[in-house]
Amino acid sequence: MKPSIGRLVHYFPTINENYGNSPVTALITHVWSDTCVNLKLFADGPGVMDGFKTSVNNLHSDNSAGSWNWPERV
Secondary structure: OOOOOOOOOEEEOOOOOOOOOOOOOEEEEEEEEOOOEEEEEEEEOOOOOOOOEEEEEEOOOOOOHHHHHHOOOO
16 A cells, blocks of 8 residues: 555554554654655553654564554454
């Protein structure tokens, strides 16, 4: 799939970010390329701040910290 503005994806936080171990829901706000986008994060839980991430890369099947990926189909 090609990223486009308004699509929901999963963002995988780094160890230094206060989002826990689970992926965070994110909205694509700008598309730089097929693999690089800007994101608006929507975190869940008390004390967790929503945020913005710029120039985040999609590492495809590798859900590495600091990357984004498409949600799994269920």
